[in-house]
Amino acid sequence: MLNLLRPAMRLRPLTASLDTRFATRSLHMTGVLRQFNNFDPSDELQPRIKKVIDPDNQTAGPFNNKLFKIADEPLYSAPATFQVALAKKSAFTLGLIGTYASYLFFHYPLLPDLGGYLALGLWIPFPLATHYLSPYVAKISRIYRRGEPETLENMTKDETVLIETISLIGRKPMCWIIHLKDLKVVNKRGGWANWEYTNPKTGDQHVFYVSESNGGFKMDRIWGITERNAGIDSGR
Incomplete structure (x- = not known):
């Protein structure tokens, strides 16, 4: 009889730990969502702006x-909103990649300098995105x-x-x-x-x-x- 009850007794701590884990995860997700929601109606979250x-x-x-x-x-x-934010991030990231690529072209003698100037051209989308998407x-x-x-x-x-x-x-x-x-x-x-x-x-x-x-x-x-x-x- 005791041998039959042992599997059930082993499952109890596992179930309790799963409940605690899911509760912690849901609490964590709520906190993350609150950080991204700047217009939550509750007063205590308004100072997050x-x-x-x-x-x-x-x-x-x-x-x-x-x-x-x-x-x-x-x-x-x-x-x-998501697409505009992504476009701004992508334009800025592309400029950073171009800066690093131009550094490689200018500092390694085996690479032509022309490639460095072309790589700096990757900054062109950033001012365009700033001009048209900032409003x-x-x-x-x-x-x-x-x-x-x-x-x-x-x-x-x-x-x-x-x-x-x-x-x-x-x-x-x-x-x-x-x-x-x-x-x-x-x-x-x-x-x-x-x-x-x-x-x-x-x-x-x-x-x-x-x-x-x-x-x-x-x-x-x-x-x-x-x-x-x-x-x-x-x-x-």
Whole structure:
């Protein structure tokens, strides 16, 4: 009888260890996903936004979660964020490979110098990707001031949004605090930029690209505001 029970007794510690292992793995995966989700609605995760650019103050720093609150649902999520980030990373990596290859060509006498100059040409995609892909907006979220009632009057009085773009080499997000009254519709960089922000204090301008086919009715009103700021009346 004891011999029959021994296999079952051996399985119990294995089952317990598997449960612990899966629980640890799921906890680890949750932590990883939270690190990549910069717009988690829970307040304790909002400080994970490392860098926020506030053009009014010309400063960059962590998101002030004590003064502002990010909306639970974003107004806009771009369809090709991963592809744009991958293109930026690939262009930068290609340039690094070209630099190393040119070093080999210039420092080894058996290799022609012409190959070194051609290898440096691998940096060409990087400025092109920077010029055309830097305006790409990954996410737009509304910002509320803490302590103020979320009434229609307060929400439309001085609307502020958090615009998330992709960094220079596609590794992390860059967040901009922008007032909607300072945004307008444009057509620049051959159609690769359709929004323009103008700093009312300094006159500095920064362009963004937002896909007009995404966002649904939530973005229709935002598009209407940016069009009216540009003197366009499309009926939105």
